[in-house]
Amino acid sequence: MKSDARQGDLKIEWAREHMPVIGEIRKQFEKDKTLKGHTIGMALHVEAKTAVLVETLAAGGAKVAITGCNPLSTQDDVALALRKRGIQCYAKHGCSTEEYYRAIDAVLNYRPDVTIDDGADLIFRIHADRKELIPEIIGACEETTTGVHRLKAMHADGALKFPVIAVNDAKTKYLFDNRYGTGQSALDGIIRTTNLLIAGKNVVIAGYGWCGRGVAMRAKGHGANVIVTEVDSVKALEARMDGYRVMPMEESAKIGDIFLTTTGNIDIITKEHFKLMKSGAILANAGHFNVEINLNQLMEMATNIKEIRTNIDEYVLEGKKLYVLGKGRLVNLATGDGHPVEVMDMSFANQALCVKYIIEHGGALENGVYNVPQEIDELVARLKLKFMGVQIDEMSEEQKRYVSGWEHGT
Numbered sequence: 558m559k560s561d562a563r564q565g566d567l568k569i570e571w572a573r574e575h576m577p578v579i580g581e582i583r584k585q586f587e588k589d590k591t592l593k594g595h596t597i598g599m600a601l602h603v604e605a606k607t608a609v610l611v612e613t614l615a616a617g618g619a620k621v622a623i624t625g626c627n628p629l630s631t632q633d634d635v636a637l638a639l640r641k642r643g644i645q646c647y648a649k650h651g652c653s654t655e656e657y658y659r660a661i662d663a664v665l666n667y668r669p670d671v672t673i674d675d676g677a678d679l680i681f682r683i684h685a686d687r688k689e690l691i692p693e694i695i696g697a698c699e700e701t702t703t704g705v706h707r708l709k710a711m712h713a714d715g716a717l718k719f720p721v722i723a724v725n726d727a728k729t730k731y732l733f734d735n736r737y738g739t740g741q742s743a744l745d746g747i748i749r750t751t752n753l754l755i756a757g758k759n760v761v762i763a764g765y766g767w768c769g770r771g772v773a774m775r776a777k778g779h780g781a782n783v784i785v786t787e788v789d790s791v792k793a794l795e796a797r798m799d800g801y802r803v804m805p806m807e808e809s810a811k812i813g814d815i816f817l818t819t820t821g822n823i824d825i826i827t828k829e830h831f832k833l834m835k836s837g838a839i840l841a842n843a844g845h846f847n848v849e850i851n852l853n854q855l856m857e858m859a860t861n862i863k864e865i866r867t868n869i870d871e872y873v874l875e876g877k878k879l880y881v882l883g884k885g886r887l888v889n890l891a892t893g894d895g896h897p898v899e900v901m902d903m904s905f906a907n908q909a910l911c912v913k914y915i916i917e918h919g920g921a922l923e924n925g926v927y928n929v930p931q932e933i934d935e936l937v938a939r940l941k942l943k944f945m946g947v948q949i950d951e952m953s954e955e956q957k958r959y960v961s962g963w964e965h966g967t
Contacts, residue, residue: 565605565638569612572605576902577944578937579613582909586617591913593618598669600661600679601700602630602890603648606901608639613909615644622667624648624660626675627845629883630890658682665690671915672697673908676845677704684711684718695919696720698911699926700904702735702766703821703845708926720922722911724904727929729937731767734904738896740771742889743817743843744779750868750882750892751839756780761813763806764820765792768843772817773801784809786825806830815839817888818849828854836877841888850885868892906937 573580586592597619601607607623615621623639625631625648632650639646645667647660661682670693672679680697683690696719699705705723725731748755760781762769773783773796783801786809787793797803810816810830814837818825821844828851842849856862861873865880868891872879883891896904910933942949952960959965 561634562637562641565608565632565634565636566641568605568632568635569608569638572898572901573609573612575898576606576609576905578902578906578940579609579909581940582906583613583616586613586909586913590618592916595671595916596620596622596667596669597671597673597912598664598667598679599623599673600626600664601673601675602626602887602895603636603639603646604630604632604890604895605635606895606898606905608635610905610908611639611644612642613905614912615642617909617913619912620667621645622647622664622669624664625650625652625657626678627887627890628652628654628657629886630895632894662687668693670695671912671919673700673912674698674704675700677707680704680708680721684716691718694719696722696915696922698722698724698908698915700908701725701845702731702768705926706821712925717924717926719924720915720919720927721925722915722927722929724907724911724929727907727934727937729903729934729941730907730929734896734900735767736771736774738771738900738904739768739819739843739889740773740775742893742896743768743772743819743841744775746888746891746893747815747817747839747841747882750866750888751880753839755815758782758814759784759809759812761786761806761809761816763816763818763825763849764844765789765796766819768819769796770799772819772843773799777801781815784813807833810834813838816841816850818842818844820844820849821846823848824851825849827851828858831855831858831874831879834877834879837880839880839882840885841882842885843888845887847885850881852881852885855879855881903937903941906940907933910936 603625622645631648636646636648647663705725711717760776761784763786765785765787777783785796785801785803786806793803810833858874859872865871868883870881
């Protein structure tokens with residue numbers, strides 16, 4: 558146990574050394590005790606970068622309780638290191654569904670007045686089963702695209718009972734975390750798990766949102782023949798003009814070597830596609846929930862299932878073999894270390910500053926889903942550029958007047 562905690566400490570130290578933006582915010586939080594008197598409940602992927610966010614919130618004076626937001630994404634050594642620091646951490650790798658929601662309830666038992674979610678499970682639990690907590694909650698933050706979509710639907714139905722900031726929708730989050738973070742880490746998870754070559758293979762990417770764009774870009778860089786499937790005509794057109802083949806999943810299923818889902822929707826790959834796939838096809842998911850590849854149907858079709866390599870399940874059906882990575886859960890976290898540290902520096906800087914914003918302004922906000930304030934987005938970008946040693950131009954007063962006025966024509 559001691560060695561595990563020590564390993565967790567070292568992982569956190571490494572992440573902290575490469576997260577200067579949130580480090581700058583932590584200094585201010587420590588000085589001002591910005592979050593003193595507040596309790597923050599969190600359901601995030603419990604690994605080293607998340608631990609740096611937890612440290613930052615605690616340094617600001619907050620009481621913090623945290624659990625995982627995915628049964629396979631917790632790194633137990635990091636969770637142990639957090640407990641050693643006095644953080645109430647209930648996350649466990651490989652937990653059952655029952656254990657997962659028991660941990661969610663344990664976090665909520667601390668009666669947080671601010672929540673941070675990745676997938677909105679804390680918020681949904683509060684609204685479904687822990688309604689007594691609603692009057693105490695100032696507001697919440699949501700980290701990922703799937704969670705934001707669910708919360709917007711919830712608000713449209715009049716069911717959302719407190720304000721939520723869609724941290725995912727900050728430009729300094731989705732343009733970098735979703736694109737460069739998912740792009741690199743999903744490919745990293747596939748490569749380190751399979752030890753197979755990407756070059757020359759047909760890599761099928763379902764969905765061409767920011768995550769799909771990132772994975773396509775990185776797969777192309779590895780020499781893959783990239784195929785994109787889409788339901789959105791504009792995104793499909795964009796993928797085609799970015800140089801990728803675009804076709805329905807039914808067609809790509811016949812020729813794909815590696816399949817990666819990034820849509821956030823259910824039943825992207827189903828039994829009809831499994832029947833068409835060639836033996837040896839590899840299936841992975843980069844969406845938040847494990848619903849994009851219909852594993853129940855695959856299990857029903859299989860005559861034999863075995864773990865042939867760590868994080869690779871082999872399904873034998875109709876004389877061929879299909880391989881599923883990481884139980885169909887987030888491949889970058891179930892089989893790897895998640896997004897690169899420098900990317901999460903920006904994402905978690907947004908989270909920390911949005912918690913501060915909620916505490917300062919949440920009482921004046923109506924129930925609903927809000928964008929990250931522009932000043933926070935711009936501050937994170939400026940700090941990141943500063944620590945990268947990058948300088949940019951500034952507009953003159955005359956240029957500012959020109960772009961904000963209407964008097965000047967041709």
